[in-house]
Amino acid sequence: MNKVINTILNHRSIRNFKDEPLQDEHIKIIVESAQMASTSSYIQAYTIIGVKDRKTKSKLANLAGNQSYVEQNGHFFVFCADLHRHACAGKMENVDVQMSLQSTEKFMVAIIDASLAAQNAAIAAESLGLGICYIGGIRNNLEKVSNLLKLPKYVVPLFGLAVGVPASSTEQKPRLPFDHIYHEEVYQQNETDYIDQLNKYNSTISSYYNKRTNGKRKDRWTEQMATMLSTPKRTNMKEFLQGKGYLKD
Amino acid sequence: MNKVINTILNHRSIRNFKDEPLQDEHIKIIVESAQMASTSSYIQAYTIIGVKDRKTKSKLANLAGNQSYVEQNGHFFVFCADLHRHACAGKMENVDVQMSLQSTEKFMVAIIDASLAAQNAAIAAESLGLGICYIGGIRNNLEKVSNLLKLPKYVVPLFGLAVGVPASSTEQKPRLPFDHIYHEEVYQQNETDYIDQLNKYNSTISSYYNKRTNGKRKDRWTEQMATMLSTPKRTNMKEFLQGKGYLKD
DSSP states (O other), X not given: OOHHHHHHHTOOBOOOBOSOOOOHHHHHHHHHHHHTSOOGGGOOOEEEEEEOOHHHHHHHHHHTTOOHHHHSSSEEEEEEEXXXXXXXXXXXXXXXXXXXXXXXXXXXXXXXXXXHHHHHHHHHHHHTTOEEEEEGGGGGGHHHXXXXXXOOTTEEEEEEEEEEOBXXXXXXXXXXXXXXXXXXXXXXXXXXXXXXXXXXXXXXXXXXXXXXXXXXXXXXXXHHHHHHHTXXXXXXXXXXXXXXXXXXX | OOHHHHHHHTOOBOOOBOSOOOOHHHHHHHHHHHHTSOOGGGOOOEEEEEEOOHHHHHHHHHHTTSOHHHHSSSEEEEEEEEOHHHHHHHXXXXXXXXXXXXXXXXXXXXXXXXXXXXXHHHHHHHHTTOEEEEEGGGGGGHHXXXXXXXXXXXXXXXXXXXXXXXXXXXXXXXXSOHHHHEEESSOOXXXXXXHHHHHHHHHHHHHHHHHHTTTSOOOOHHHHHHHHXXXXXXXXXXXXXXXTTOOOO
């Protein structure tokens, strides 16, 4: 196992950072790492907003559901899907690109591009001894986050990435069984085996919580998921995205 | 600069692989690396299909637009957005989760989860001396790709990842200017500066092609983008996704 794979396999989300701002040199190398991710047909359909200002971070923390580590970290990055510069490219070249930009396909491209870039940023940060935590919570209040960061049309905040010097660490949470995530040649067709894997995983997770909480929690994974998914969240997403110019076709 | 960041910054897409299948041990570590990526609320909303069979790879290459490296590589991974197991979790727990699964928000979560996992896989592969190339082309014929890989409801192939021993390498393509991708505190508000950055980048790209092709190509980036975006692609995407159970709300 090499150092790169060790870094990847050692990942855990950090939710408790020292009050120590990231060095500018580290911010630079993290963003440059993000930029080197693959991008669909060279489209580079994302933008990263770096937030240092404590007041802005405090507002973001509030909008994201009062997670303290959105405010207290070394640096807060917001990864955005961005086809604004492509709208500009269309204007500069006097070509009508609107039909493309509003397509579901291009929104997917922008999300994928932004996510590949973000994961490079995350791995680069972790390799520097920093901790990271993705913050999907900024999607709780997209309109307000968008206004706060002054995002134009075609720019959608997807998630935050809190980065900083870890003040404490956590245990790794066991992932789904390998064979449940990775299927050979075709999707696993045997439903009994499929459910068996989920039941096996439920036992793993239940033991994990039992041990970690001294018997206070014993949730199964399917139970967690079913509870979480019983109530739809962020139900105004499509409306917000369409307001940004996306997902019209 | 450490080895992890060196690996990240050294990335280039490889489109020419030796006829040498990936070792099983490497497949395992690549998938395990993917699994360690962050996942939104532990949802793990993706599946990876590993294709070794030459006939299947040949069919995929054909469906993806006849890219030879989709057939000729060490291993072909297909990353799928997957909420099928969450539909199963709902059934197992006797909870109605359909409204959540069909929401735009949850489709975004699944794309982000799959993409973060994929980038871990890509970096892990590159750290082993392997080359990689993302294949968005499989979205050209999603219905046929989905049938070939026998994907159930809520499983959407997002992109392929061709991995193998590089037979030849390529130059790195220059990325957008740092300040155009990374904005401090708020999105860059000065449109003149914004356009200036794109013009500067156009010069960089034009020189790059000029040099690489001995004067045969001198495309500007905005020109490439405007040309590409002048015709919408994969216009049946929304219909396909809705057929899979997604994007209904």
